[in-house]
Amino acid sequence: MIKIRKRLADTGFGVLALIVFVFSAFPVYWMINTSFLPNNRIRGENLAFFPTPDVFTLNNYRAAMFGEERAPFPPAVLNSMGVTFLTVVIALVVGFAAALALTRFDFKGRRTFILMILVVQMIPGEAMIISLFRIIDGWLLLNTIIGLTLVNIVGVLPFTVWTLRGFVNGVPKELEEAAMIDGCSRATAFWRITFPLLAPGLVATGVFAFIQAWNEFVMALVIMQRPDAMTLPLWLRTFVQATQATNWGAVMAAAVLIAIPVVIFFLIVQGRMTGGLVSGAVKG
Structure with missing residues (x-):
């Protein structure tokens, strides 16, 4: 009985740790994911949760690093x-x-x-x-x-x-x-x-x-x-x-x-x- 309680407690803490990790890591993931998407897939109803080949782009990085409208x-x-x-x-x-x-x-x-x-x-x-x-x-x-x-x-x-x-x-x-x-x-x-x-x-x-x-x-x-x-x-x-x-x-x-x-x-x-x-x- 004690072993079962210990396993349940370990499982519960593991699930809680996983939830905390997901909530902590998702904003970072969304930042990285968004950086590879065109602007028409970032906002609105047609969101892309993964940068699939048909929407994947490096233009955002080019605009960030080489854009002339902002500081170098x-x-x-x-x-x-x-x-x-x-x-x-x-x-x-x-x-x-x-x-x-x-x-x-x-x-x-x-x-x-x-x-x-x-x-x-x-x-x-x-x-x-x-x-x-x-x-x-x-x-x-x-x-x-x-x-x-x-x-x-x-x-x-x-x-x-x-x-x-x-x-x-x-x-x-x-x-x-x-x-x-x-x-x-x-x-x-x-x-x-x-x-x-x-x-x-x-x-x-x-x-x-x-x-x-x-x-x-x-x-x-x-x-x-x-x-x-x-x-x-x-x-x-x-x-x-x-x-x-x-x-x-x-x-x-x-x-x-x-x-x-x-x-x-x-x-x-x-x-x-x-x-x-x-x-x-x-x-x-």
Whole structure:
């Protein structure tokens, strides 16, 4: 009787998980499906749930990437890649150093600093738009990758420090002390024992920083005002215009193009999010 109940419970949870997956994945599927359909099959009664050979088209991608009525696609890709790369690298380096200082050292004002990190996270980013704009404008960094990167780091860094602090705090100091007893220096013990255990935390935090920097829209709208300085979210906004009908096929194709780098990045790093959990803890 207990086994039957357990099987029914497992089946019920499996069905529930499948329903949640379908509801979560269907919008993504519909976006991809729509990107391969002509506009007369996207809206109305004659919808196509599958891009069959008679309706399959790549014109939406051509219109999205090479259309002359909107901002060019290549500069937007390069701008987004540059801003995202710098944001992730700088946020991880600075956040990791701050997390180590907060966890491994006891200094005056440590608790106040930790509290201030929480307070900063509670402030909506929109509340700081005017201040950040004045600062970036005063530094002559409007419409530059460096300017938007600095703004993104301001938004990402508090969460990065707080998250990495939890990972660093979860690694016992005794592991480093044991390695030092075996003859390692403090730096060698850290890089060979502690750092591999922190790699999953760095990857997970980097994924968050990557997604936030890649999808940033409000701050980019304020900082990057020239067409050649647009990032991909701003480039996507140019598809909707008040003076003409929206080409929804091109919009969906552009959305797919924006999502592809995020998916590729996650597929590259997802195996390392758990692969380093136990590496470095075994002597030998």
